[in-house]
Amino acid sequence: MTYRQRLSLFLLIDSFIVLTAIYFSRFLVNGTFYVITFPMVISSIVILASHYYLSFRIHLYKKAWEYASIGELLSILKVVTLSIIVAASAQAIIFHEIFYRLLTVTWLLNMSLIGGSRFCLRMFRDSHLQKYESKKRTLIIGAGSAGTMVVRQLQQNSDADLLPIAFIDDDDKKHQLDILGVPVIGGINQIEFAVNKLNIENIVIAIPSLSKRELNAIFQECAKTKAKTQILPMLEDLMTGKVSVNQFRDVQVEDLLGREPVELDMVTISENITNKIVLVTGAGGSIGSEICRQLSCFKPKKLILLGHGENSIYSIEMELKETFKHTGIEFIPVIADIQDAKKMMTVMSMFQPDSVYHAAAHKHVPLMEANPEEAIKNNVVGTMNVAKAASWNGVKTFVMISTDKAVNPTSVMGSSKRLAEMIIQHMDKESETKFVAVRFGNVLGSRGSVIPLFKQQIKKGGPVTVTHPDMVRYFMTIPEASRLVLQAGALASGGEIFVLDMGDPVKIIDLAKNLIKLSGNSIDEIGIDFTGIRPGEKLFEELLKPEEVHDQQIYPKIYVGRASDLLIEEIEDIINSYPTLAKEELKERLVALANYKVAPQAQLSVSV
Numbered sequence: 001m002t003y004r005q006r007l008s009l010f011l012l013i014d015s016f017i018v019l020t021a022i023y024f025s026r027f028l029v030n031g032t033f034y035v036i037t038f039p040m041v042i043s044s045i046v047i048l049a050s051h052y053y054l055s056f057r058i059h060l061y062k063k064a065w066e067y068a069s070i071g072e073l074l075s076i077l078k079v080v081t082l083s084i085i086v087a088a089s090a091q092a093i094i095f096h097e098i099f100y101r102l103l104t105v106t107w108l109l110n111m112s113l114i115g116g117s118r119f120c121l122r123m124f125r126d127s128h129l130q131k132y133e134s135k136k137r138t139l140i141i142g143a144g145s146a147g148t149m150v151v152r153q154l155q156q157n158s159d160a161d162l163l164p165i166a167f168i169d170d171d172d173k174k175h176q177l178d179i180l181g182v183p184v185i186g187g188i189n190q191i192e193f194a195v196n197k198l199n200i201e202n203i204v205i206a207i208p209s210l211s212k213r214e215l216n217a218i219f220q221e222c223a224k225t226k227a228k229t230q231i232l233p234m235l236e237d238l239m240t241g242k243v244s245v246n247q248f249r250d251v252q253v254e255d256l257l258g259r260e261p262v263e264l265d266m267v268t269i270s271e272n273i274t275n276k277i278v279l280v281t282g283a284g285g286s287i288g289s290e291i292c293r294q295l296s297c298f299k300p301k302k303l304i305l306l307g308h309g310e311n312s313i314y315s316i317e318m319e320l321k322e323t324f325k326h327t328g329i330e331f332i333p334v335i336a337d338i339q340d341a342k343k344m345m346t347v348m349s350m351f352q353p354d355s356v357y358h359a360a361a362h363k364h365v366p367l368m369e370a371n372p373e374e375a376i377k378n379n380v381v382g383t384m385n386v387a388k389a390a391s392w393n394g395v396k397t398f399v400m401i402s403t404d405k406a407v408n409p410t411s412v413m414g415s416s417k418r419l420a421e422m423i424i425q426h427m428d429k430e431s432e433t434k435f436v437a438v439r440f441g442n443v444l445g446s447r448g449s450v451i452p453l454f455k456q457q458i459k460k461g462g463p464v465t466v467t468h469p470d471m472v473r474y475f476m477t478i479p480e481a482s483r484l485v486l487q488a489g490a491l492a493s494g495g496e497i498f499v500l501d502m503g504d505p506v507k508i509i510d511l512a513k514n515l516i517k518l519s520g521n522s523i524d525e526i527g528i529d530f531t532g533i534r535p536g537e538k539l540f541e542e543l544l545k546p547e548e549v550h551d552q553q554i555y556p557k558i559y560v561g562r563a564s565d566l567l568i569e570e571i572e573d574i575i576n577s578y579p580t581l582a583k584e585e586l587k588e589r590l591v592a593l594a595n596y597k598v599a600p601q602a603q604l605s606v607s608v
Contacts, residue, residue, distance in 0.1 A: 013117055014055070018048050021109035022102075029101045039095055046090040047106070050083035073115060080110045135163035139191070139200045139227070141218060142207035143169035143184045146232055150206045151180050165198050188221055195225040205231045223517040268490040272355060272397065273298040279353040280305060281338055281386055282360030284312025287401060287440075290482040291357050292316055296324045298486075304351050306334040307360065338382035341389070348393040355489055356390045358383065358400040361417070365405070366534050368413040372586045376578045379416035380571070384423050391431035399489045400424050402437045402497070408595060412587055415594035419574075422566045425495050434494040439561075440481050441473060441500075450508065454515045462526035464512045467533050472505040487558065497561035567593060 022044045027033065054060075058075050084107045088098045138154070140147045151164045167174070167184040168191055174184045185194055194200065203222050205215065215231075222229040278295055282288035283305035289312070295303060303320070307313040317333045324331075332351070336343045338360050348356075361379050362368055368375040383400060390398045402421055405414030421437045428435035457464045476484075480500075488498040509528065516526045533539070570593055578586055 011052075014051060014114065015048065017113040017117065018051055018110060019044055021113060022047060022106045025102050025105035025109060028105055029099075039091070039099070042094060043087050043091060043099070043102075047083050047087045050086040051079060051110075054079045054082050072118065076111065076115050076118065080107060080114060084110075135161055136201040137165045137199055138162040138202040138204055139166055139168060139194055139198070140164055140182070141168045141188070141191070141203060141205045141222075143167040143171070143174050143179055144207065146208050147206040148179055150204060150232065151182050155180065162202055162204070165200060166194055168194060188218055191218075191221045192224045195227050200225070200227050203227045203229045205229065208232060219514075223514070226522070229518075265487060265490060269486050270298050272490050273300050273486070275299070275301045276354040277302045277351060278304070278355045278357070279347070279351060280357045280359060281307070282358075282401075283307045284309050284316050285359060286478055287481055287485075288357075288359035289316045289319075290478045291359060291485055292320060293323075294479070294482045294486055295357075296320055296327070296329055299327050299329060302330045302332060302351065302353075304332045304334055304347070304353060306336055306338075306347065308335070308337050310335050338386050339377050341385040344385045344389040345392065348389040348395065352393060353390075353395055355397045356386065356395050356399070357485055357489070358386050358398065359485075360386075361401065361420075363403065363413060363417075365411045365413045368416065369411060369534075369587070372412045372583055372590060373578055375412045375416040376575065376586070376590070379413070380419050380423070381575060383420040384575075387424050387427045387435065391427055391433045395433050397489050397492050398424065398427075398433050398435045399485055399492065400435070400437045401485065402439045404439055404441050406439065406594070409591060412590055415590045418594040419571050419590075421497060422568065422571060425497075426566045426568045428495040434492045436488055436492040436494065437497045438485050438488045439497060439499045440484070441476055441505075450511070451515070454512055455519075458516060458519045458521065458526055462516075462521075463529045464516065464526055465529050465531050466509050466512055467531055468539060469509050469530060471508045471533070471539050473508060475506050475511075476500060484558070491558070491560075499559045499561060567596070 023036070023040065026037075026040055058078055060075050060079055084103050087106075088100075088103055091098050091103075140150055147167060147169070151167075154160045154162050154164050164182050167179060167182055168186060168188060169175075169184055170187040172187075175186060177184050191203070195203070203225070205218060205222075207214075210218070219229060273295055278300045280288050280292050280295070280303070283292050284307040288307070292303060292305060305313055305317055305320075313333045313335060317331055320329075320331050334347055336347060338344060360382065362375055387398060387400075400420065402417050403414065405411060406418035406421055407414075409415040409418050424435040424437055427433070454464050484498070484500050488496075491498070512528055513523055516523050516528075519526075574586075574589060574593060581589065
């Protein structure tokens, strides 16, 4: 119905109600059918004219009565009351008398009939126009303000495909109460019972203040059911209008990490990056590209995107130029191999960066077990090349991305990263550049991580392959890992190894089960196969060796490790000799050196 059609309808309805109310009031007050008198005609004209004038002034005819609430009722109260007051004034002026009883009854009838006519529209819409049969029966977790807002929106939006059936809330005071006609039936421990009893198809978690640990606990209860579980969008997205309250999103595995992300010291980071020249190696990788995105938020003068793969560097360059096109940042793509020492020196000399973030590395454990010489060339020699070039050209801060697999390493990859740590710690002692390392746990969604593999296996119908039922890992998200790198650069004094307080480690099998449930499948449908531990893998990872541990946090959720012995001569020896060594011998020497078990050959070369 158009606005003109609605206006004509309400003008007709209001004219009938106002005239009927005043003449019926005359009948009720005087008990006579002789209701058309000169004072009555004048009064009815004044009330009707006043009603129209005030209705237009207060925008009564622009209200969407299908969504009428207290605000609309107050508008009707103002219009009706003021029109009666105007009529009383007119009676006093014209007839020198105010018919109080008549006007009082008229006011009551107008309020009842006009208000009733409007709210009948909402009642008709709520009871007849909504097709509940096609809506999915939905359980709302959280009966607070957010949950109430969700229910109100779902009830008012005829296009929504969710029908709120019941609330779940741990607040005992709300149990057995009805909120907007929806009952609160119990606490979190009643989720499985409620889903089965009420034939629930969807679950919406509507508690924005939940910590990740609490969200994980609720999700585990929801996962016992076959209902699809979704979560309310972030409050900032709701407040800015980016999404509406009924645009729920699926729970992501990142939501279930069980701890809160690290917050940044924005001022210190800005001092190190804003209007400075910054270089990122491995800029096309999953970690390197996210570091570039985070850096760009702080508006560096130039951002050099260095990488070996032209397609990935092109992709991140185009993305950054589009996203930050109004910032004035100069994005410079450089295709180069960090194994090329002369090229690294040339790049550093040409651009003279203030800071370097070294994310380029080979990090796939099984592949490095099969190709140990490539781990040496890229992770050790490559890091040395970039570090020496940075030092020679006066870079202020050099941040290297390391891994928890560098602690007591059993793999070639972890051992090569430990040697790289030793190199930059040694460089810090000999250079004006501040060299630091940042150790990550496993990064969710990064290339080569377990999450994309699990998702691919689930998409194919399973089974999901897990190496061992007791295998545990620390996990963090790509943005969180990148933020830690930026914060480490801001905190760097030189020689430190920064480590994130990553909370409790996560069982890989639990991660697999959560992903299966998040995909809408059951574990029985997909299945989980155990394939056995691969070469170089450990059941658990460590973030710091006992002798490295500083008990005190240098920054909330960030620890710094003590410097340990640096076997630089032994590292140089293995760099010089690795091309002549057999793979198995190279692997043994590499792992032994990273664990400070210097091989006889290395001892001999040092003593000569």
